[in-house]
Amino acid sequence: MLTTEQLTAIKQLQEECKKHDSVELKLNWDMLKSRSGGREDFFLWKDGTLIAYLALYAFGSTVEVCGMTAPAERRNGHFTRLWQDAQPVIEAGGFQKVLLNAPGDSESAKGWLAGQPCRYSFSEFHMQWSEQPVGDSPGITMRLSAPSDKAFEVELDAEAFSLTEADAEQYYETRLARQDESRYIIEADGIPAGKIRVARSDGESYISGFAVAPGLRGKGIGGQALRWVVQQEAPTGNTICLDVETRNANALKLYERIGFERKQQQDYYEADLQGLS
Incomplete structure (x- = not known):
């Protein structure tokens, strides 16, 4: 589990990079706050200040990699050092796919990726809801997921997100411990x-x-469910957001129709497993 001091340092470095580069880093804060205690986070400190950070996010047999370096400390090999530290952990984990994540507009990230044995895989849009009337959802019922829904959820995750059943089940189990997440079944x-x-x-x-x-x-059904969620979350005052693959035209049309707007693009590159050293 990450300490309060570590989480604070990660947030401060994220804000520094955001201000300097005008980009959003996909740091999966829900996962950072519920780390299991394994070696998933790599830090480089200088005079008590975090200057470079790399995180691993396991999704079954796939691991995603994201990180950042303080603007004033770039071109000094810091992130490469953290990446080298992370590779033995990735190899020991037996992952079958490694995805390197970078903001679409980050020149520093793209420059670093150009020197790595990897290839472009896909991109996602980060979307935020802009307040507007969304209408009712009369044709569906929404309820909290129960343990008896596990088989349905696992099967649907595997089919919808191109996962193996084993990966889908493992992902289901890892999410059960997340206290800040609600899982709903659409009926x-x-x-x-x-x-x-x-x-x-x-x-x-x-x-x-x-x-x-x-x-x-x-x-x-999907449109009604999304409207229900927006109506549920809007009174909280929270920013309502999601990520969607840029090639998923049907989903993009649905989200935009309900009021979601494209904000940032995240690009994913698949690392050559043979190139890890």
């Missing part, structure tokens, strides 16, 4: 039709794991 005509998660943290309501069962897509 239509009394049967489970989909699912969605909402995590509240630091003035943000983050939507994830949104999927509708294959045979029920195209019936407006």
Whole structure:
């Protein structure tokens, strides 16, 4: 588990990089606040100040890598040093895929990636809801997930997000301990039709794991569920946001129709596992 001092230092470095580069780093704060105690975070300090940081985020057999270096400390090999420290941990974890994450507009990140054995994989838009009327959701019922929904959730995660069933089950189990996250089942005509998660943290309501069962897509169920979530979260005053793959045209149309706007792009590069040393 990360200490309060470590979390504070990460936040301060994130804000420094954001101000200097005008970019958003995808640091998955919900995961940082619920670390299990394994070697997932790598720090470089100078005179008591955090100057470089790298984080690993495991999603089944895939691990995502994100990090940052203080603007005044760049081009000194600091992030490369942390990346070298992280590689043995990645290898020991037996991961089958390593994704390096970088803000789409970050010149420093793209410069570093150009020297790594990796290839572009995909991009996501970070979207935020802009307040507007969203309408009602009369055709669905939303309820909190129960343990008896596990098989449905795992199967839907595997199908919707191209995961193996083992990865989907492992991911399901890791999320159970998250105190700031609510998991909802979408019901239509009394049967489970989909699912969605909402995590509240630091003035943000983050939507994830949104999927509708294959045979029920195209019936407006997803739109109604998303409207319900927005109506639920808007009174909190939180920023309501989500991430979506840039190539997912249908999802983009749905989110934009309900009032979500594109804010930042995150690019993902798949590292060559043979190139890890």
